[in-house]
Amino acid sequence: MAAALLEQCEQLVREGLRRDYVPRQSLEPVLRGRLDFAAQVSRRYGQLDQLHVRAFDREPDIWDNRVLGTALRVARTLATQADLVRDLHTIADAFPQAPTPDAALRALDRTRYTRLNARYRTAHIWARLLLRGGGVTDLLTDHGSMADGLLLAMPALWEAVVRRVATEAAAPHGGHLVPSSGATDITVRGDLGNTSAWGP
Known part of the structure; x- marks a missing residue:
């Protein structure tokens, strides 16, 4: 960070x-901005050799x-x-x-x-x-937003990703994708016992 x-x-x-314009009070030899009458009378006792002024400077x-x-x-x-x-x-x-x-x-x-x-x-x-110390402080704060679900068919998406990566990796070396079937298929065994086979 x-x-x-x-x-x-x-x-x-x-x-x-x-x-941006920032208000400044200063003691100046010439009038620049507004004369601060109260400061001029109480601090300079009416002398005009130095003027108490209020001005805005871009700083x-x-x-x-x-x-x-x-x-x-x-x-x-x-x-x-x-x-x-x-x-x-x-x-x-x-x-x-x-x-x-x-x-x-x-x-x-x-x-x-x-x-x-x-x-x-x-x-x-x-x-x-x-x-703030490098973290989020309002993660559990209710801002009134609804959290909706988005369901994707992840096996099909993952197969498409692997197929594309394999194609892009093989192309610079003159290779191309060959459909496979049978024993050369990639077999996926899910944690619930679901088994599926697919090939690039």
């Missing part, structure tokens, strides 16, 4: 991480990237191969990190995919598996 997550994250970094510090950064750091602690650990450490520096793994899982549960973040879906699946 760690190697699969690494591969997906490397691809995202190559393509460029998704950026990669968004939840789509944070969950991957958190999963990469978790994967780094679980990996045992030195090369994999090194590569996970290198790529993790490109991603911001969520405050906790639980916060990352909550963000994953809230994630809705659009055309903007659809390319993150596979990486998020690997991240979710790693953050």
Whole structure:
């Protein structure tokens, strides 16, 4: 799972991480964004040499990237191969990190995919598996789905598979399938005493 997550994250970094508008408060020499009047009056006492501003900057510090950064750091602690650990450490520096793994899982549960973040879906699946401990947690949860049966004639299907594999294996060597009968048939004895014979 760690190697699969690494591969997906490397691809995202190559393509460029998704950026979105993130609110920032900063002290600037010029007005950029909105002036924070309360902070300007209470912290700068009306001085205008430095301005407390609120602005939106396009940055990669968004939840789509944070969950991957958190999963990469978790994967780094679980990996045992030195090369994999090194590569996970290198790529993790490109991603911001969520405050906790639980916060990352909550963000994953809230994630809705659009055309903007659809390319993150596979990486998020690997991240979710790693953050949840590598297994399914809701296998026995009733989601209201009905389980219907699908019955196949398995002996006939298996015979068709063996016939096809034998044909494909013989063809490159100039061979061909010869129908058999009698003593050269393949005899199958089932566990309930049913016996059937067939030949390719």
